[in-house]
Amino acid sequence: MDLITPGSGLIFWQLFGFLGLLFILIKFAWKPMLAALDERESSIENALKAAETARNEMANLKAENEKLLAEARLERDTILKKAHDASAKMIEEAKAEAVKTGAQMIENAKAVIETEKKAALADVKTQVATLTLEVTEKLLRKNLSEDKAQKELVDEFIKDLKLN
Amino acid sequence: MTRKLLVLSLLLLAFMSTFSTATFAAGSEEDKTSFIMHHVKDSHEWHFATFGHTHVTLPLPVIIYSGDRGLEFFSSSDFQNHETHAFGEEFAHEGYYIDEHDHLGRVDGASFIDLSITKNVVMMFLVMILLASLALSAANHYKKNGAVAPKGAAALIEPIVIFVRDEIAKNSIGPKYKKFVPYLITLFLFIWFGNLLGLLPGAANMTGNIAVTMVLAVLTFIITNVNGNKDYWKHVFATPGVPIPMLLIIVPVEIIGLFTKPFALMVRLFVAITAGHIVILGFIALAFIFESYSIGIASTLMVTFINIIELLVATIQAYVFTLFSAMYIGGAVAEHAHDDHH
Structure with a gap:
């Protein structure tokens, strides 16, 4: 068998053997394999896409959460401020009320004191008048014997009056 | 460990040399090298x-x-x-x-x-059985488990399938590559396995036989021309942008070109593999010709070195044959956007 002359037997077997191999492998090996590869590649691609979508959704969700959180924080601050203001106002009002009440009470007390004072003065005046009447009565009863003594007596009584 | 191996190989070499002297030294100079051509050619019996x-x-x-x-x-x-x-x-x-x-x-x-x-036919059947069993068990994996990560034979075959599909078919053929992928995978694996198994001691020089490479080249030729589109044939028989008198020269050249492509495929694989076998056997023959231990050791080292290169050549030649097949098919099915673009 020569080196560069193709042998008829080898050509025959190679041709039909290779065609048979080609047929069997295409039908039972390469087609299912290539189909499986395509399927796997597309499933990987889909999984990657799904992961990307999920990531985007997560990011959106997070942004939304943060927005909600910021809003809530703002609201809380507003509520706190309002409460603070309200309490301050209430304290202020209470203080004003207290001051007013105190003033009223003082006023009332003053009025009472004035009334009491007036009543006391009136009482004193009545007493003085009574005493004067008594003194006058005693003087008149002594018959007014001595002028000088009378005068002294009157002075004494007056002195007593002033002291009261 | 290395030293033990070295001693062992030297002993083996010495033994082989004496033993070979007994078998080969008796013959003439021609007998000492005739085994080279005997190995490279096909035979009606398998001599081990x-x-x-x-x-x-x-x-x-x-x-x-x-x-x-x-x-x-x-x-x-x-x-x-x-x-x-x-x-x-x-x-x-x-x-x-x-x-x-x-x-x-x-x-x-x-x-x-x-x-x-013949010896090469048996070798071819062995390659086919190995290839078919690997490919079918790989396909079985997908049938059983669906589109999951590869394992076993599938893990061996799948990267090659993806390589041929993406690097060879998709790149060289273009959008219509899908139809030709199974043929190209079979071609690549058949040549590659044939080249590698041919390097085993006692194996046949199957992919280095011109009948084998001829059949493969003819199959590529048939697939290329059966799938040739209008642009492809127009290019051959009425090459665009060429003046009519020039067509008298261009058309015969283009027609010859149709046949030189598969011829180049056939010769390239045949020569590359046969030459590799001849070089390896030539270095082995040196030991018999000179009947010297030192030459024997040196030529053994050279044989080891060339065997490693041959592993590379086995892969490269399988790749090149498949790549060129894909390029020829790609040229036949491509849609030309511009007539003056070649």
Whole structure:
């Protein structure tokens, strides 16, 4: 068998053997394999896409959460401020009320004191008048014997009056 | 460990040298190198080794078809001397003989077709069985488990399938690549396995046989031209942008070009693989020619080195054959956007 002359037997077997191999492998090996590869590649691609979508959704969700959180924080601050203001106002009002009440009470007390004072003065005046009447009565009863003594007596009584 | 191996290989080498001297030194200079061509060529029997006068061979079926006698089956051992295992015209059997150059002949000179299962045919069947079992068990993995990560044979075959599909078919053929991927994968794996198994000691030089490479090249040629589109044929018979008188020269060149492409495929693989085998065997033959230990050691080192290169060549040649097939197919199916673009 020569080196560069193709042998008829080898050509025959190679041709039909290779065609048979080609047929069997295409039908039972390469087609299912290539189909499986395509399927796997597309499933990987889909999984990657799904992961990307999920990531985007997560990011959106997070942004939304943060927005909600910021809003809530703002609201809380507003509520706190309002409460603070309200309490301050209430304290202020209470203080004003207290001051007013105190003033009223003082006023009332003053009025009472004035009334009491007036009543006391009136009482004193009545007493003085009574005493004067008594003194006058005693003087008149002594018959007014001595002028000088009378005068002294009157002075004494007056002195007593002033002291009261 | 390394030293042990070295000592062992040296001992083995010494043993082989003395032993080979016994078998080869007796012959002439020509006998010492004739085994090279004997190995590289096809044969009707598979000869593994010779121990003294004992030949370790595998007799192979000889199948002959002739117009007058129909289909006939013999064994290659029918046509040889049982002592020396030599073929020759003097050992004719039922009107046929195998001569000293392993040619089948007919005593009465009438015509016949030799369809024998030769050494390379057996080698080819071995490659096909290995390839088919690997590919089918890989495919079985996907059938059983669906589109999951590869395992076992699938893990071995899948990267090659993806490589051929993406790097060779998709890049060279273009958008219509899908149809040709199965052929290209089969081609790549068949050539690659054939090249690698051919490097084993005692194996046949199957992918380095011109009949094998011719059939593969012809298949690529047929696939290319059957799938050739309008643009492709227009390019051949009415090359665009060329003045009509020039077509007289261009068209024959283009037609020859159709055939030179598969011819180049055929010759490239044949030469690359055969040359590799001849170089390796040549270095081995040096030890027998010079009958010297030092040359034996040196040539063994060289053989190891060239074997490693041959592993590379086996892969590169399988890749190149597949790539060029894909490029020729790509050229035939491509849609040309501009007529003046080649």
